[in-house]
Amino acid sequence: MTDTKRIEFEPVTRLEGHAKISLDVSGGKLQKCNFQVIEPPRLFEKFMEGVPAEDAPQLSERICGICSVTHHLASVKAVEAAWGVTPTKQGEKLRYLENLGGYIHSHTLHLVYLALPDFISPEEPHVLAVAQKEPKLAKLGIELRMFGQKITKAIGGRMIHPCTAVPGGVAEPLGEEDARTLAKEAPKAMATARAITDLYFKLAKDKELFRIDSYSREPTHYLGLHQKGVHDLYDGDLRFVKPDGTKLRDFKAKDYLDHIAEAAMPYCTVKYPYIKDLGPAKGNYRVGPLARLNVADKMPTPIAQGYAEQFFDLFGGRPVLDPMGYHLARAIEVVTSLELAIPLLEDTTLQEDNHRIPVEPRAGDGVGVTEAPRGTLFHHYTTNDDGILTKVNILVATAQNVRTIERHVQAKAHELLPELLKPRPHCLKAVSAMEVAVRAYDMCISCSVHTIEVKTDRGIISLDS
Amino acid sequence: MNPSKASSTPKRKRKSKPKAKAASTPDKLRIVSFCCHYCSYGAADLAGSSKMPYPLNVEIIRVPCSGRVDPLHVLHALENGADGVMVTGCLKDQCHFVTGNLHAEKRMMKLQKWLETIGLGGRLEFQLMSAGMAKRWVETTKSFYDRIKELGPNPLRKGGK
Amino acid sequence: MTVRLATMGMSGCSGCHIALLDTGVALLDLLKDVELVYSYPIVDVKNPIPDNIDVALVEGSVRTDHDQEMAKEMRRKAKFLIAFGSCSAFGGVNGLANTFDSQAGVKYVYYETRSMGEQRQVPSEHVPTILPENLRLSDVVKVDFIIPGCPPFPDEIAKVLGALLAGETPSLSTKSVCDECPLEQLTAAPTQLRRIYEIPEPNKCLLSQGFICMGPATRAGCKAECPSRGIPCTGCRGPAETVWDQGVAMLDALAALEEKELAEFKLPRITSTFAKYTYASSELDKIRKRVKQK
Numbered sequence: 004m005t006d007t008k009r010i011e012f013e014p015v016t017r018l019e020g021h022a023k024i025s026l027d028v029s030g031g032k033l034q035k036c037n038f039q040v041i042e043p044p045r046l047f048e049k050f051m052e053g054v055p056a057e058d059a060p061q062l063s064e065r066i067c068g069i070c071s072v073t074h075h076l077a078s079v080k081a082v083e084a085a086w087g088v089t090p091t092k093q094g095e096k097l098r099y100l101e102n103l104g105g106y107i108h109s110h111t112l113h114l115v116y117l118a119l120p121d122f123i124s125p126e127e128p129h130v131l132a133v134a135q136k137e138p139k140l141a142k143l144g145i146e147l148r149m150f151g152q153k154i155t156k157a158i159g160g161r162m163i164h165p166c167t168a169v170p171g172g173v174a175e176p177l178g179e180e181d182a183r184t185l186a187k188e189a190p191k192a193m194a195t196a197r198a199i200t201d202l203y204f205k206l207a208k209d210k211e212l213f214r215i216d217s218y219s220r221e222p223t224h225y226l227g228l229h230q231k232g233v234h235d236l237y238d239g240d241l242r243f244v245k246p247d248g249t250k251l252r253d254f255k256a257k258d259y260l261d262h263i264a265e266a267a268m269p270y271c272t273v274k275y276p277y278i279k280d281l282g283p284a285k286g287n288y289r290v291g292p293l294a295r296l297n298v299a300d301k302m303p304t305p306i307a308q309g310y311a312e313q314f315f316d317l318f319g320g321r322p323v324l325d326p327m328g329y330h331l332a333r334a335i336e337v338v339t340s341l342e343l344a345i346p347l348l349e350d351t352t353l354q355e356d357n358h359r360i361p362v363e364p365r366a367g368d369g370v371g372v373t374e375a376p377r378g379t380l381f382h383h384y385t386t387n388d389d390g391i392l393t394k395v396n397i398l399v400a401t402a403q404n405v406r407t408i409e410r411h412v413q414a415k416a417h418e419l420l421p422e423l424l425k426p427r428p429h430c431l432k433a434v435s436a437m438e439v440a441v442r443a444y445d446m447c448i449s450c451s452v453h454t455i456e457v458k459t460d461r462g463i464i465s466l467d468s
Numbered sequence: 469m470n471p472s473k474a475s476s477t478p479k480r481k482r483k484s485k486p487k488a489k490a491a492s493t494p495d496k497l498r499i500v501s502f503c504c505h506y507c508s509y510g511a512a513d514l515a516g517s518s519k520m521p522y523p524l525n526v527e528i529i530r531v532p533c534s535g536r537v538d539p540l541h542v543l544h545a546l547e548n549g550a551d552g553v554m555v556t557g558c559l560k561d562q563c564h565f566v567t568g569n570l571h572a573e574k575r576m577m578k579l580q581k582w583l584e585t586i587g588l589g590g591r592l593e594f595q596l597m598s599a600g601m602a603k604r605w606v607e608t609t610k611s612f613y614d615r616i617k618e619l620g621p622n623p624l625r626k627g628g629k
Numbered sequence: 630m631t632v633r634l635a636t637m638g639m640s641g642c643s644g645c646h647i648a649l650l651d652t653g654v655a656l657l658d659l660l661k662d663v664e665l666v667y668s669y670p671i672v673d674v675k676n677p678i679p680d681n682i683d684v685a686l687v688e689g690s691v692r693t694d695h696d697q698e699m700a701k702e703m704r705r706k707a708k709f710l711i712a713f714g715s716c717s718a719f720g721g722v723n724g725l726a727n728t729f730d731s732q733a734g735v736k737y738v739y740y741e742t743r744s745m746g747e748q749r750q751v752p753s754e755h756v757p758t759i760l761p762e763n764l765r766l767s768d769v770v771k772v773d774f775i776i777p778g779c780p781p782f783p784d785e786i787a788k789v790l791g792a793l794l795a796g797e798t799p800s801l802s803t804k805s806v807c808d809e810c811p812l813e814q815l816t817a818a819p820t821q822l823r824r825i826y827e828i829p830e831p832n833k834c835l836l837s838q839g840f841i842c843m844g845p846a847t848r849a850g851c852k853a854e855c856p857s858r859g860i861p862c863t864g865c866r867g868p869a870e871t872v873w874d875q876g877v878a879m880l881d882a883l884a885a886l887e888e889k890e891l892a893e894f895k896l897p898r899i900t901s902t903f904a905k906y907t908y909a910s911s912e913l914d915k916i917r918k919r920v921k922q923k
């Protein structure tokens with residue numbers, strides 16, 4: 004194999020974090036196609052040991068600057084589970100709202116800034132071109148994302164890496180004025196969210212443009228949170244759904260180790276999570292917006308429920324396997340986030356003084372789970388008598404999708420090989436076709452590699468299938 | 469302007485820096501001792517004038533109060549190759565600046581712990597004594613010297629200045 | 630003349646890039662005269678990094694040989710290189726990994742974390758090396774300016790970029806977070822150290838209540854976001870203009886403040902409390918690296 008030629012496309016763009024696609028070609032045949040995560044290791048699980056547990060929410064959120072809210076909250080939930088604390092009702096509501104703020108920001112970022120260019124200006128796919136073609140939409144998109152950020156700031160103190168979640172609740176109640184201004188902006192945000200969702204549905208009608216059916220349909224399992232079958236972004240039971248859409252089982256967050264395990268691969272620095280009893284080969288599953296919609300029986304709010312029905316019709320029923328379904332599911336989640344946030348902004352109990360209770364640190368073991376925008380997120384902490392962390396395990400959203408993303412990329416590479424072998428810039432269109440699939444998952448590599456790639460920053464996924 | 473530089477410029481000028489001259493002892497171990505003008509400096513002086521022997525490795529830097537010693541002074545001494553650093557101040561309730569010695573003690577105790585993380589544990593010593601306690605000075609320096617001897621030279625010394 | 634702007638990420642969390650977007654409408658104004666020539670979250674430009682970059686914002690710390698190469702390449706191509714965010718400027722939270730042996734950390738992750746199934750191995754093929762130390766950008770290349778913060782404060786980003794685009798010299802606040810803090814500053818010394826799970830009295834300086842608030846040693850510019858919410862400043866903006874070493878300065882200040890020594894500081898905690906974002910650029914770590922080399 005002396006004539007093996009290696010081609011690399013780096014970085015994979017318009018996603019959060021660093022990755023590249025590489026091809027090994029010999030004799031005009033594709034030997035190997037790697038989707039390589041090159042986000043470097045940062046060793047969070049190790050350096051959090053010995054740190055007071057109440058500092059964890061502010062430390063672990065530095066894993067990811069896009070979904071820092073969710074990390075912050077999963078982390079404080081894990082501390083509370085370990086210390087045997089139940090936060091106040093108001094504290095829970097504040098966090099719930101803060102989480103929705105994170106969703107509005109993160110999903111809008113992806114829908115408008117990162118993904119939309121592929122569909123409305125495929126020749127020149129970047130957000131600045133969108134700003135030229137659809138100036139109104141671009142501006143509304145910016146405003147909607149900022150609306151989410153403002154919710155986060157109002158409760159979390161900071162737009163990125165919030166600081167206020169403490170065991171027992173939230174440091175301060177929602178300010179009256181913040182609530183008022185946000186409630187005033189909310190209807191416009193709602194209208195924008197619907198406009199974006201409508202636009203995506205419109206785009207999706209054109210199957211070719213939206214690339215429906217153009218990626219491999221991986222019959223994977225799905226994982227997501229739900230409350231008695233209703234879609235939920237913050238709390239509840241976990242559910243695995245089989246590739247045919249029927250329920251595999253429900254389980255509690257604290258038992259996650261009985262159901263999920265990770266496998267290290269020789270070429271891959273991201274560890275692959277899988278359903279434990281099914282084993283690494285058969286237990287592949289996906290998380291994220293599409294998984295959550297496939298898992299839940301229904302949406303918590305009426306408008307979103309309407310969209311969800313349209314969505315399943317469009318793809319011919321549940322479960323949806325096509326990766327492009329992620330975009331629509333994501334848009335539907337923005338709508339539901341706003342529908343849920345509006346009543347909370349008007350809820351004056353959020354401004355009361357019952358946001359926090361005193362707590363005592365103690366030895367314990369606790370799991371905190373939330374749905375991050377990109378999928379289910381687990382923080383698992385053990386503390387000693389002083390409430391200092393002695394053991395940390397974090398299982399992040401994106402890692403759970405990496406194996407499926409790899410399959411899409413490989414399938415595309417086989418299909419488009421002649422194109423890919425052309426010199427630059429002629430090959431870039433084919434590369435872009437591969438990236439569109441990666442992007443559907445809204446990959447957040449910063450997360451997936453929070454520690455995982457230690458020796459290695461180039462997570463290599465081998466093409467052995 | 470260059471803030472990346474500016475931010476690392478010290479506001480306070482380093483006053484005390486171990487002298488670069490080689491120690492005149494056979495084993496060349498160097499101990500920097502920050503002595504408070506009002507007490508431990510007097511104790512050392514008394515020990516000297518009473519001809520009480522104490523390790524010659526100790527290089528004394530007189531400071532107005534042990535509270536004047538910034539943890540950075542200690543770090544710089546170690547960075548520049550001191551094998552051990554002693555900080556000594558007045559007895560409890562006798563500091564001329566009221567609480568300088570107590571502050572110094574707290575600082576140095578935290579710093580001691582921090583030094584352990586970087587493999588320089590045991591190289592910092594804090595003691596209180598009055599100007600008349602020449603014997604205490606001698607004992608302290610001797611036992612600290614013994615400890616440093618056991619620890620061996622500061623790993624930074626040879627390559628450094 | 631349009632300015633050629635690039636942004637790049639090394640070992641970070643993308644938060645600094647999001648903070649750039651959070652400048653919102655100000656960003657659109659700024660970008661009017663700017664050509665964004667390289668920026669993975671926004672434009673589809675692949676490596677190699679384009680030439681003739683006027684201003685480059687570099688996020689993240691230098692954790693691997695790949696980061697190091699990219700940093701050097703960016704330096705060659707950029708006229709004005711900005712360490713963007715505390716990871717890049719001071720090493721960031723990633724620097725806490727300098728308190729243990731990285732190779733042990735690697736092993737821990739692939740063999741010992743609790744969710745590991747049976748398939749355990751340290752990936753060994755086609756993988757680049759993690760550097761033994763987490764470095765800040767200026768340890769590797771010359772840096773022209775820093776924008777501190779984890780992440781930087783959007784207003785400040787807009788101010789610095791605005792100044793640069795106008796051909797002026799950018800500047801940062803020279804004050805400390807305390808100067809911007811709205812809480813009532815008390816002179817009383819705290820009688821005990823407290824942890825942030827304890828509930829503070831509202832509207833009073835947190836440090837004087839015994840919480841370790843890094844405000845006095847930290848550079849202003851964030852409008853004291855955290856203390857104004859009753860949460861002690863963790864020092865994310867790095868040392869204030871007049872402070873040499875943030876952690877040491879704080880240790881120094883604290884000794885003068887607290888009256889009784891109560892806290893039993895365990896080792897990792899002392900580092901994560903006093904040098905959460907700056908350990909990799911601290912005096913202590915400098916000494917540690919030299920000790921290790923010997």
Ligand code: SF4
Nearest residue numbers: 641642644714716779
């Ligand atoms: S400085 Fe903070 S926000 Fe920026 S990359 Fe580092 S951890 Fe993320």
Ligand code: SF4
Nearest residue numbers: 807810834835842844
């Ligand atoms: S709370 Fe913190 S920032 Fe505010 S005045 Fe006190 S020490 Fe300074």
Ligand code: SF4
Nearest residue numbers: 851855862863864865
């Ligand atoms: S208060 Fe401190 S930790 Fe909070 S944003 Fe400002 S500098 Fe960062």
Ligand code: FES
Nearest residue numbers: 504533557558564
């Ligand atoms: S005057 Fe001697 S220690 Fe303060």
